[in-house]
Amino acid sequence: MSRSLSSGLRSLQPAAFGAEATGARLERIRTSPNFADGQFRNPEGARIRPDGSMLEFAKIYFRKEERALRAPTGTVPVHATTLADLAKPPASGLRITWMGHSSVLAEIDGVRVLFDPVWGERCSPFGFAGPKRLHPTPLPLAALGPVDVVVISHDHYDHLDMPTIKELATTDAVFAVPLGVGAHLEHWGVPSGRLRELDWHESTEVAGVTLTATPARHFCGRGLRNPQHTLWASWVAAGPEHRVYHSGDTGYFEGFKDIGAEHGPFDVTMIQIGAYSEFWPDIHMTPEEGMRAHLDLQGTAVSGPMLPIHWATFNLAPHAWSDPGEGTAAAARRAAARVALPVPGQPFEPS
Template sequence: MAGSPSRSSALRALRPAAFGVDPSGERMARIRRSPHFRDGVFQNPGGPSRTRPSGSARELAKVYFDKDRRARRAPLGTVPVHATTLADLARPPADGLRLTWMGHSAVLAEIDGHRVLFDPVWGERCSPFPFVGPKRLHPAPLPLAALGPVDVVVISHDHYDHLDMPTIKALADTDTLFAVPLGVGGHLEHWGVAPSRLRELDWHESTEVGGLTLTATPARHFCGRGLRNTQHTLWASWVVAGERHRVHHSGDTGYFDGFKDIGAAHGPFDVTMIQIGAYSDFWPDIHMTPEEGMRAHVDLQGGRAGHGLMLPIHWATFNLAPHPWADPGEGTVAAARAAGARVALPRPGEPFEPASGAVPSRPWWRGVAQAPAGGWPVQEALTGAAIGVAGTAAAVAQDDTESDSSGGASEGAEGARARPAG
């Protein structure tokens, strides 16, 4: 019928706003020019990866709906959230670096006088619909409006548990800038963010925000928000470097050797924020286990496990995988002890300064998690001091090895003195 909308136009009108938009125009032209875009899609480093569950749907359903396993995938009680206050965040960090894990992959990093907010998700569900989809297991530590001014919001990719439309719409009414991977900017513009406030980067591209340099670095994952996943939006990890400090946020990723290259080009880091949850044998290429996350942390530190601090992210807030709720935390502690690395274990909303002697290091989740059959490991073995001692021993051992291989014990000792502690 003349004048009636086309079928495609009608379908677009019914498309939920949370789906965002597919890249088009100059944005799509830039995507096609990317060296990482081939055969009509963005390519992962290290070759093809499985982005859909391996094995049969029947096997996956059997694991997901097993009664005993389902009970362990959520906390037994109320998750102990730190009630973050304006007073917590009003005082500048003594050494210039403070991090506040807001749950899942959301982290407020205060670095050298600037405030960076990674992957903010304040919504109740990570879903395009308010009535279905993974629901929060704990509330946001504080209202988004109480967070205070943010210089730049950094998005790792466009999955719902990292890019939340209600949160972006709220931030669109502020003066913050947004740093996003190539193609993701279309979603933000669709939700009211002015193009002038976007910094849209391909891997290995950088942008300056105040005194910070933000660099999009590779990750091994995938993208998509709608029913038709075009793979036309990039995913990324991020490096943020200030005058005195530098941090790395992994986004979502499978383990790959590229972490060594990122560490060589941009590290070592004061803090790495590493994805260690929502892993499964059904999708081993796109999410890391805690052990793989620790390998990534060590790679990013140039092989020196004792350097810097690892903050485990992408866990405890949403139920996104078959593993027990507490396993990412327990696995991270075990991996840290094995590697001799320092980890921070804050409750959601608990600020900490990596250079202070008060980095959270207690396994807080045990009070609300179902204990394993053999019980929890000995509490005293998991303190920050014990992990720190292990890290020091590992660093000394590595220094000794390097000293022996270079033929000079005094040179190795001098290197150890010159290297920043932790």
């Protein structure tokens, strides 16, 4: 294909597809120890495409009676977060507000860290198709107040939302992202000077909070080609007094123990426990696996609770809407572990 034709086809892509890494960014990707044979690699082998027949999965997922079973019964409870909820500093120095799915505002020792913000109506490149919200956002993004740093785990649509990023690009927030993801953000108007693009085990400091990109077991991609040139990560955010962990999307792997040994214990872990399926067992965790990851991260220390994330907001898998929350509560009882189960928008202080 000629260069002009290829460029022309790229110009027809939806803006939400983002942009591919080029130049110095691409060279940095190619020299990463986690990049081999033209793509990023997982810490442990992972099948990133559904097991079995895609047709069989589609039959289950789109069957009318199955959709009815997966839907929430009644209205999803949401706490209408107000300025009063967030205006007063947390008494403990740490306050967590889960906004639904994987979006979390963590106020850590006076610094406001926003993980995987998705305020859009659909996690899709198109406004007319794709998984739609099951509940409204707890508050408008503009009412959230100043954010010091936005942290992105990877570039899938339910974690990286173009309209949300474009709105945050007009603020003074710094953006901490895995390698390659910065190309999308620059394409949407985030100045390069406000980007911190990290490989696994690299750190950056923002306003006294150290952010470290840590391994995860997942994959990437937004467009038609998906050359696996953007990294996925979990994140540690450590302030002078408190530290938290956000898993992003990941399958279970032994590396949680190493992350906990190096960076833990944590005042709260935010762990993915939804959108799991036997069709993709290596890239998302079940509630039981999520609890196992939490215990690995915390080690033997007396430590903070687990906040289950990546559920309740979008219907992305063939399990019932309530299964991830109920499964996590049951796993916590079996493990005698602490778990936080706020409704979206309800702030809490781990203690």
